[in-house]
Amino acid sequence: xxxxxxxxxxxxxxxxxxxxxxxxxxxxxxxxxxxxxxxxxxxxxxxxxxxxxxxxxxxxxxxxxxxxxxxxxxxxxxxxxxxxxxxxxxxxxxxxxxxxxxxxxxxxxxxxxxxxxxxxxxxxxxxxxxxxxxxxxxxxxxxxxxxxxxxxxxxxxxxxxxxxxxxxxxxxxxxxxxxxxxxxxxxxxxxxxxxxxxxxxxxxxxxxxxxxxxxxxxxxxxxxxxxxxxxxxxxxxxxxxxxxxxxxxxxxxxxxxxxxxxxxxxxxxxxxxxxxxxxxxxxxxxxxxxxxxxxxxxxxxxxxxxxxxxxxxxxxxxxxxxxxxxxxxxxxxxxxxxxxxxxxxxxxxxxxxxxxxxxxxxxxxxxxxxxxxxxxxxxxxxxxxxxxxxxxxxxxxxxxxxxxxxxxxxxxxxxxxxxxxxxxxxxxxxxxxxxxxxxxxxxxxxxxxxxxxxx
Numbered sequence: 495x496x497x498x499x500x501x502x503x504x505x506x507x508x509x510x511x512x513x514x515x516x517x518x519x520x521x522x523x524x525x526x527x528x529x530x531x532x533x534x535x536x537x538x539x540x541x542x543x544x545x546x547x548x549x550x551x552x553x554x555x556x557x558x559x560x561x562x563x564x565x566x567x568x569x570x571x572x573x574x575x576x577x578x579x580x581x582x583x584x585x586x587x588x589x590x591x592x593x594x595x596x597x598x599x600x601x602x603x604x605x606x607x608x609x610x611x612x613x614x615x616x617x618x619x620x621x622x623x624x625x626x627x628x629x630x631x632x633x634x635x636x637x638x639x640x641x642x643x644x645x646x647x648x649x650x651x652x653x654x655x656x657x658x659x660x661x662x663x664x665x666x667x668x669x670x671x672x673x674x675x676x677x678x679x680x681x682x683x684x685x686x687x688x689x690x691x692x693x694x695x696x697x698x699x700x701x702x703x704x705x706x707x708x709x710x711x712x713x714x715x716x717x718x719x720x721x722x723x724x725x726x727x728x729x730x731x732x733x734x735x736x737x738x739x740x741x742x743x744x745x746x747x748x749x750x751x752x753x754x755x756x757x758x759x760x761x762x763x764x765x766x767x768x769x770x771x772x773x774x775x776x777x778x779x780x781x782x783x784x785x786x787x788x789x790x791x792x793x794x795x796x797x798x799x800x801x802x803x804x805x806x807x808x809x810x811x812x813x814x815x816x817x818x819x820x821x822x823x824x825x826x827x828x829x830x831x832x833x834x835x836x837x838x839x840x841x842x843x844x845x846x847x848x849x850x851x852x853x854x855x856x857x858x859x860x861x862x863x864x865x866x867x868x869x870x871x872x873x874x875x876x877x878x879x880x881x882x883x884x885x886x887x888x889x890x891x892x893x894x895x896x897x898x899x900x901x902x903x904x905x906x907x908x909x910x911x912x913x914x915x916x917x918x919x920x921x922x923x924x925x926x927x928x929x930x931x932x933x934x935x936x937x938x939x940x941x942x943x944x945x946x947x948x949x
Contacts, residue, residue: 496942497808497940497941497942498939498940498941498942499795499808499809499938499939499940499941500938500939500941501809501811501936501937501938501939502936502937502939503813503934503935503936504570504571504922504935504936504937505569505570505571505934505935506813506932506933506934506935507560507571507573507932507933507934507935508931508932509530509532509556509558509926509931509932509933510532510556510931511532511533511534511554511555511556511931512532512533512534512928512929512931513530513531513532513819513820513926513927513928513931513932513933514531514532514533514582514583514819514820514926514928515529515530515531515532515582515583515584515585515819515820515926516528516529516530516531516820516821516822516924516925516926516933517529517530517531517585517586517587517598517820517822518587518822518823518824518825518826518924519587519596519598519612520587520589520643520778520825521587521589521590521591521596523614524596524612524614525824525825525826526561526562526563526564526826527559527560527561527562527574527596527612527617528559528560528561528562528571528824528924528935529557529558529559529560529585529587529598529619530557530558530560530820530924530926530933531555531556531557531558531582531583531584531585531600531820532555532556532557532558532581532582532931533553533554533555533581533582533583533603533928534553534554534555534556534581535551535552535553535554535581536551536552536553536554537551538550538551538552553580553581553603553604554578554580554581555578555579555580555581555582555602555603556576556577556578556579556582557576557577557579557582557585557600557610557619558573558575558576558933559573559574559575559576559577559617559618559619560572560573560574561574561617562824562826562922562935564826564827564922570935571935574617574618575617575618575619577610577619579600579602579608580602580603580604580606581602581603582600582601582602582603583601583602583603583632583633583634583635584600584601584633584634584635584636585598585599585600585601585636586598586599586636586637586638587599587638588638588640588649589638589640589641589642589643590640590643590644590645590649592609592611592649592665592667592670593611593667593668593669593670595611595612595613595614596611596612597609597610597611597612597622597670598610598612598619599636599638599651601633601634601635601636601653602632602633603632603633604626604632604633605626605627605628605629605630605631605632605633605655606624606625606626606627606633607624607625607627607633607636607651607653607663607672608621608623608624609621609622609623609624609665609670609672610622611670622670623665623669623670623671623672624672625663625672625673625674627653627655627659627661627674627677628655628657628659628677630657631655631656631657631659632655632656633653633654633655634653634654634655634656634684634685634686634687635653635654635685635686635687635688635689636651636652636653636654636688637651637652637688637689637690637698638650638651638690639651639652639690639692639695641690641692641733641735642692642693642735643735647695648664648665649664649665649667650662650663650664650665650690650695651663651665651672652688652689652690652698652712653688654680654685654686654687654688654700654702655684655685656684656685657684657685658679658680658681658682658683658684658685658702659677659678659679659680659685660677660678660680660685660688660698660700660710661674661676661677662674662675662676662677662698662712663675676712676715678715680700680702680708680710680717681700681701681702681703681704681706681708682702682704683702683703683704683727684702684703684727685700685701685702685703686701686702686703686727686728686729686730687699687700687701687728687729687730687731688700688731689731689732689733690733691709691733691741691755692733692734692735693733693738693739696711696712696713697709697710697711697712698710698712699731699733699741699743700731701724701727701728701729701730701731701743701745702727702728703727704727705722705724705725705726705727705728705745706722706724706728707722707723707724707728707731707743709755709758723751723760723761723764724743724745724747724749724751725745725747726745726746726747726770727745727746728743728744728745729744729745729746729770729771729772730742730743730744730745730771730772730773730774730786730787731743731744731774732774732775732776734776734781735776735781736776736779736780736781737781739754739755739756740752740753740754740755740781740798741753741754741755742774742776742784742798743774744767744770744771744772744773744774744786744788745770745771746770746771747770748766748767748768748769748770748771748788748791749764749765749766749767749771750764750765750767750771750774750784750786750796750805751763751764751765752798752805763798763802763803763804763805764803764804765796765804765805765807766804767786767788767791767794767796767807768788768790768791769788769789769790769791769792769818770788770789770790771786771787771788771789772787772788772789772817772818772819773785773786773787773819773820773821774786774787775821775822775823777823777921778823778824778825779825781798781799782797782798782799783795783796783797783798783799783808784796784798784805785821785822785823785923786821787818787819787820787821787925788818789817789818789819790817790818791810791812791818792810792811792812792813792814792818793810793811793812793814793818793821793923793925794807794809794810794811795807795808795809795810795938796808808940809938811923811925811934811936811938813934813936814925814926814927814930814932814934815927815930815932816927816928816929816930816932817927817928817929818925818927819926819927819928820924820925820926820927820933821923821924821925821926822923822924823921823922823923824921824922824923824924826922827919827920827921827922917941917942918939918940918941918942919939919940920937920938920939920940921937921938921940922935922936922937922938923935923936923937923938
């Protein structure tokens with residue numbers, strides 16, 4: 495049976511600072527909440543008696559909170575809150591409530607991990623705890639031990655940093671507070687990524703700029719395997735929360751590898767995606783769909799459900815004009831009636847307006863200054879500085895739909911279809927890119943085509 499995939503952009507938002515992380519809240523009752531993290535390098539101002547080049551640049555960040563309304567035809571995403579922070583490298587929601595609240599963990603350029611609590615009555619984030627990893631380092635990634643949304647166990651966070659170290663952090667729900675229970679050297683260079691085995695929270699995986707992928711028993715701090723199939727730095731890892739022993743990794747070498755953690759001598763599949771793989775996200779309810787943020791080649795959805803040496807790419811979202819970094823699936827799907835009646839609309843570009851969707855009314859401080867800033871990538875491999883006057887950039891128009899038949903060939907005007915469409919499912923995705931500082935929210939539809947012949 496052939497498949498048909500369609501993508502449609504719902505909204506494009508200017509984040510002002512360079513965007514590198516987008517995360518949907520996974521908890522019931524809050525799946526409409528989207529967080530976006532940014533990273534900006536500000537050039538020091540020159541004084542009369544010194545040179546600006548002699549002083550370090552400032553890494554600025556901003557944490558955005560948005561609300562998504564599935565029943566809104568136009569501009570379904572609205573801004574709820576913005577918080578000035580240190581530059582954000584990574585962030586993730588805990589899959590279970592912490593002290594009965596949705597909680598977001600943020601890793602920043604000052605080498606700290608901060609917990610933000612989402613208050614249900616006001617739909618605003620409040621900083622409740624923070625822990626420093628050490629001096630002169632950037633916190634590069636983090637992951638919660640609660641990937642399978644199971645409670646009753648100690649809640650832990652693993653964080654990797656620019657010194658090549660991993661830190662295991664224990665979260666005390668009663669306070670809440672955080673304590674580093676152990677820290678160890680994992681890689682010779684930057685440890686780009688640390689991630690839990692969601693089926694065994696005593697095991698974490700790490701990838702570094704040394705090109706190595708390692709698995710660690712946190713009780714002994716000894717690595718249990720040492721595969722080296724990636725030819726460049728390993729910068730993304732995620733354990734499959736739906737299928738035990740399945741691990742996805744991505745690298746600057748532009749390959750996504752799938753592993754069976756019981757046998758790590760060689761990967762189960764190797765897919766070339768034409769861009770460095772900075773983020774990997776498994777679908778929230780399906781273990782065969784993998785979303786990849788691939789830097790220079792945009793965002794791709796891979797079909798990992800077949801036994802083959804390479805995973806087919808079901809869809810590619812390439813409307814971003816810069817490095818693809820942040821990506822996440824929403825747990826909330828568009829309403830069926832909304833999808834059935836909606837025609838493709840022009841891209842909605844610009845700053846979202848504050849709203850009271852699913853929350854109480856809020857007053858948002860609009861006193862924002864346009865800064866003359868320098869952009870810097872979170873990765874050493876792509877450090878580029880570009881001066882920008884913030885002069886009304888516009889996004890080039892693109893087709894809103896992409897249809898493909900990856901199992902049988904492309905579905906186009908020469909395709910013959912006999913009986914029609916089969917069942918379909920739709921997901922909402924948020925992606926963000928760096929130098930053009932934009933957040934995209936788009937929908938993806940996967941439909942089975944009955945008795946379809948693709949040439």
